[in-house]
Amino acid sequence: MKTVNSISAATLEIKKSKFHSFLVPFSLFEEKLEELKKVHPKANHHVTAFRYLNEYNQIVEGSSDDGEPRGSSGRPTLKVLQGNDLINVGIITVRYFGGILLGVGGLVKAYSDVANLAVKNANLLEYKDIFEYSFSVDYEKTREIEYILKQNGIFVENREFGIEGIEYTIRDDIEKINLIKGVL
Template sequence: MNIKIVYQGNSAEIVEKKSRFIADIFSVSSEEEALQILEKVKKKYWDARHHCWAYAIGDEQVQERCSDDGEPSGTAGKPILEVIRGNEIHNVLIVVTRYFGGTLLGTGGLVRAYTQAAQEGIAVSTIVTKTQGYKVKIQTDYTTLGKIQYLLGQKGIQIIDSVYQDNVEIFVYISKEEETVLQHDITEVTNGQTVAERIEECSFANVEGQVIQFDN
């Protein structure tokens, strides 16, 4: 299973008719954590009029909540939540803080402003696709090494480590869906001389060209 998550959250600000909308993006794993972060944001921007927010927590059974925090019903929390849904991001909290600029924006203006602020916050954050799969060791000899490297390159599988001794040990991450196919292809190109061995089940993601493993 692949899900999009926040690897590194960030902040963005827009100004609409002198009102400032500051979006803060966070990775969260529980409602308790989300509410704790929300309280910190409120303390940081203690003099702001509104702290509107939405979150989506869970990989499969996603739990969603949102709040307009005093804005007209449906003009803040729901638009933020719709941005989360539209980007298909999991385990995320978005808080949009508003400093009132003295001019009423109307319901349509508020929806557009909160939507834009949330979108800008996501745009400046690092969003990655987390994949459930395995860390795999491929042990081969030097005569078939080139074939293995070519096969992995064709599949877009990045080699994360190599150990050169009497034989060569290559380590890669592979999704659960792709593992069986990889096993078959390696056996085929090496005439059964090489197999891929599971080291551990894990989740991983490509972050700016580097594959990283997550704890869960």
């Protein structure tokens, strides 16, 4: 599976209709949708599709046609996510109607094409399960731990300073967590 950690975008114009598609990390999906609705208030449709893993490691997915004919936009966009084996992502496509009806087949093609372009423009990353790990370090070993954390780009969720040392909470993939465990 693949995922993204930044937003990518693509635009298509088909028979005077403009389609602006945004591939976003799922953690930013709702926020980006609200932002796009404010930035594009005159857009006719804000079509969405998403896929993410829930706390039981099950894939949850969904889509919305947002007023387009049923099955003509959200579902084809979701199929792009499925076909590219993407997880923990969402796509939002903003459409401005150009005055020419595209028909259901034309809409399916347009939404699929612009979603595929957004995926093509993205920096796709290999998906890895993220775990949380907490540990304590004496102050004399702090410099070494901080160096390892920085060199390996390990995400530090929290640092709590105590009398005898620092309590760390990190979130990262299992290889990086095992790297820290090996040093402790």
